[in-house]
Amino acid sequence: MAEGSMRDGLPEGLAALAGFQLSKCGWWLEQRLEEELEPLGIRVRHFLVLAMLSTSETLSQQEMADYLLLDPTLMVGLVDDLEARGLCERARDPRDRRRYRVRITEDGRALHRRARALADAVGADVFGPLSDGELSIVVRAIGRVMEPFWAEQAVRPRRKR
Amino acid sequence: MAEGSMRDGLPEGLAALAGFQLSKCGWWLEQRLEEELEPLGIRVRHFLVLAMLSTSETLSQQEMADYLLLDPTLMVGLVDDLEARGLCERARDPRDRRRYRVRITEDGRALHRRARALADAVGADVFGPLSDGELSIVVRAIGRVMEPFWAEQAVRPRRKR
DNA sequence: TATTGTTATACTCTATAACTATA
DNA sequence: TATAGTTATAGAGTATAACAATA
Numbered sequence: 001m002a003e004g005s006m007r008d009g010l011p012e013g014l015a016a017l018a019g020f021q022l023s024k025c026g027w028w029l030e031q032r033l034e035e036e037l038e039p040l041g042i043r044v045r046h047f048l049v050l051a052m053l054s055t056s057e058t059l060s061q062q063e064m065a066d067y068l069l070l071d072p073t074l075m076v077g078l079v080d081d082l083e084a085r086g087l088c089e090r091a092r093d094p095r096d097r098r099r100y101r102v103r104i105t106e107d108g109r110a111l112h113r114r115a116r117a118l119a120d121a122v123g124a125d126v127f128g129p130l131s132d133g134e135l136s137i138v139v140r141a142i143g144r145v146m147e148p149f150w151a152e153q154a155v156r157p158r159r160k161r
Numbered sequence: 162m163a164e165g166s167m168r169d170g171l172p173e174g175l176a177a178l179a180g181f182q183l184s185k186c187g188w189w190l191e192q193r194l195e196e197e198l199e200p201l202g203i204r205v206r207h208f209l210v211l212a213m214l215s216t217s218e219t220l221s222q223q224e225m226a227d228y229l230l231l232d233p234t235l236m237v238g239l240v241d242d243l244e245a246r247g248l249c250e251r252a253r254d255p256r257d258r259r260r261y262r263v264r265i266t267e268d269g270r271a272l273h274r275r276a277r278a279l280a281d282a283v284g285a286d287v288f289g290p291l292s293d294g295e296l297s298i299v300v301r302a303i304g305r306v307m308e309p310f311w312a313e314q315a316v317r318p319r320r321k322r
Numbered sequence: 323t324a325t326t327g328t329t330a331t332a333c334t335c336t337a338t339a340a341c342t343a344t345a
Numbered sequence: 346t347a348t349a350g351t352t353a354t355a356g357a358g359t360a361t362a363a364c365a366a367t368a
Contacts, residue, residue: 009311010228010311011212011216011217011228012216013212013213013214013215013216013217014209014212014228014229015304016212017209017212017280018300018303018304019187019191019194019280019283019284020209020212021300021303021304021307022183022186022187022190022303023188023190023191024187024230024307025183025187025303025306025307025310026180026183026184026185026186026187026188027184027187028307028310029183029184030180030184048175048178048181051172051174051175051177051178051181052172052175053174054174055172055173055174056172056174060326060327061326061327062325062326062327067172067175068175070359071359071360071361072326072327072328073327073328073329073359073360074359074360075327076327076328093326096325096326096367096368097326097366097368098325098326098367099325099326099327099367100326100327119178119180122180123179123180129305129306129308130305130306134298134302135302137295137298137299137302138298138299138303139179139182141291141295141296141298142179142182142186142299143182144290144291145186145287145288145290145291146182146185146186146189147290148290149185149186150171221349221350222349222350223348223349232336232338233349233350233351234336234337234338234351234352235335235337236350237350237351237352254349257344257345257348257349258343258344258345259343259344259348259349260344260348260349261349261350
């Protein structure tokens with residue numbers, strides 16, 4: 001085995017890039033959750049849809065696609081999946097019959113609670129090295145950092161992904 | 162226009178998911194940098210390769226693929242791109258002639274400096290809402306959180322991406 | 323004329339398999 | 346027999362374009 005092939009840390013040039021670390025951290029969280037959700041038969045994006053629906057009376061597919069920064073055409077199959085398992089329901093909006101009013105079902109709420117518990121567990125694991133105080137600062141900081149992003153998304157509805 | 166279509170914030174169920182916010186934050190940083198680097202004719206991954214090479218004498222393509230969590234086959238084209246522009250050089254490792262010793266050139270260093278300045282500018286912009294103290298805490302916290310991740314990557318060389 | 327949702331299709335990106343040359 | 350690098354190809358994932366229904 002060639003010497004120097006043992007990985008004992010990132011090259012300084014990479015480790016110093018905060019953006020790189022943060023990007024990979026987000027990716028790691030997502031991958032970990034993806035694995036945890038597999039036994040539930042859903043993917044992270046299904047969970048995110050359920051999370052949205054769990055705190056909204058109803059949402060249109062377009063709205064959900066906007067929030068998740070997903071192409072609206074992907075939303076079709078996503079809601080199809082959930083509806084086929086009885087986790088949400090589509091009903092035409094009587095005030096604008098082009099839209100659906102997508103609503104979560106009781107089964108959907110139950111599955112969302114289980115998925116949320118898994119997401120919390122992943123978070124607790126990944127952020128385990130941090131003290132409560134640090135974690136709280138990080139979470140609030142990220143939330144504040146992202147405010148302009150969400151605001152900008154609102155102004156330009158059709159952005160590249 | 163239907164009422165309620167103006168986006169004035171994320172649904173509570175999404176906003177409360179720290180992992181979602183952090184994931185999107187990483188994605189945002191990457192996209193922003195991708196746009197900034199376009200005039201330089203490179204993508205984020207080229208920049209990351211240059212960043213690695215800038216603090217290492219030489220690296221093999223395999224090593225770089227491991228660090229970046231990219232499939233080794235993708236590294237071929239990446240190094241091809243950089244070499245074609247004279248930003249790095251390939252030389253066979255005399256101690257193991259299967260490997261390349263990839264080394265950054267002076268032109269490569271110059272381009273890396275420019276790209277690094279753009280990356281710093283994106284970071285300053287995105288993290289602008291944070292105080293210096295908060296930013297410092299966040300950066301160090303993420304670094305600590307990622308330590309086990311990089312360690313795990315070292316133990317299991319061939320992971321799913 | 324514009325928008326929601328839908329389908330089919332094209333495109334991009336990544337991983338897989340097979341190969342070479344070295345070890 | 347295993348590994349670094351390469352190539353070609355298949356597969357997954359995504360966006361694009363065209364359509365129907367409604368506004």
